[in-house]
Amino acid sequence: MATSQNGWPASPNPSSIDIAAFSVAGIPFPGGVKSGDVATVLGYVAEQFHNRVEQLITPGCWGYNYRPISGGNSLSNHSSGTAIDLSAPRHPLGQRGTFSGAQVAEIHRILAEVDNTVRWGGDYTGRVDEMHMEINTDPGRVATVAARIRGGGDGPTPQPPGPGHHRTLSRGSTGADVALVQRYLGIAADGIFGPATDAAVRTYQHNQGLTADGIVGPATWARIDSGLGHPGTDPGSDPAPTRPTLRKGSTGPAVRELQTRLNTSYPAYSHLVADGDFGPATEQVVREFQRRAGLTVDGIVGPHTWARVGF
Ligand SMILES: [Zn+2]
Known part of the structure; x- marks a missing residue:
């Protein structure tokens, strides 16, 4: 056919x-x-x-x-x-x-x-x-x-479930309960369980003596609900996500998150190794993104570029 x-x-x-x-x-x-x-x-x-x-x-x-x-x-x-x-x-x-x-x-x-x-x-x-x-x-x-999607809970704004009735979350999960966990961990609350959320969950689990598997299941939810070891802002508060300005030479999880997002959202021209190292290849993709988005083409990822990338 x-x-x-x-x-x-x-x-x-x-x-x-x-x-x-x-x-x-x-x-x-x-x-x-x-x-x-x-x-x-x-x-x-x-x-x-x-x-x-x-x-x-x-x-x-x-x-x-x-x-x-x-x-x-x-x-x-x-x-x-x-x-x-x-x-x-x-x-x-x-x-x-x-x-x-x-x-x-x-x-x-x-x-x-x-x-x-x-x-x-x-x-x-x-x-x-x-x-x-x-x-x-x-x-x-x-x-x-x-x-x-058919399983529900994948909409943009489902009600966060009450304690004891949480959905198990892991890489690829989306929704309000993901944003709840992200706010709790003090990272950008975009409701998408990506690599940065995975890393933050594992760090939290490790620090709490839980199995650091990156999966928010009953044990991790129970710890979050208890408020123990709270690493960031209060649960339920909604701080504006702050992201560091990145440029050539920057390294770390924010760079990795940027690289991953560019690869998944712009596969036509972004094929970066998500190594957390902002090198010439990353700069080139950022410049291409900025050019297409009508932003100042400087290769520097500041608030405007972060916003246009979707964060
Ligand atoms: Zn068409």
Whole structure:
């Protein structure tokens, strides 16, 4: 069977590849999308986009459509039902800057919540397509993310569970309970359990005499709930995250976090070794990011660049 650009089966016959009707927040996506895990993940992205970035409009949202990539030879990911367009008239193909910097940061946050299994056309290195979202990985990873979304607790603002009813958290977890742990540990509370959170949890566990496995399970939750060994600010307070200004020669966990975020959010041009060492390669990627984001291109990661990276 033919495949679309992302490797998923494509067909001019939509029923042969499980295309089903699709709508988000009452807005129809003519053409539909591939049912099951793809619909769950794209549905999450579109719904969060609608709630947090910009309200969807109709007509203007689209799904499955068997066609070549405009101006190219390979089949568009719309041909496999693994791509959607959001509010097309507002975000025309090829036009850059149809979203504000804050909106772009929010889009990247949403994509991080689905482990970047979805790619945004605004991040294309060639001609940008800011209306466009597409599945950018294999069925296995999409299934993992879809299961987490269906399991609940993965929304942007679920209520933090009470003591004794905590969800077990680890690398890849997202949500308000992750932010709760991050605030407790005194690190940036972005609600995404990434490498920096993993490191902070392990340090806390080590200092508390717990098994330092980076997994916030019942024992670690119990210690956090007890308030013992509290390393940072009060639980529940919401300090503005402060991040060090980084430049060539900087080292440490913040550099590693930056490198990891650049790699996961901008795989088109960021392939850094996340070694916590801000060398020439990291500087080059930072400059490229700044150039694309319309920031001052100085290779220095200060508050503006941190914010645009999505922190
Ligand atoms: Zn599209």
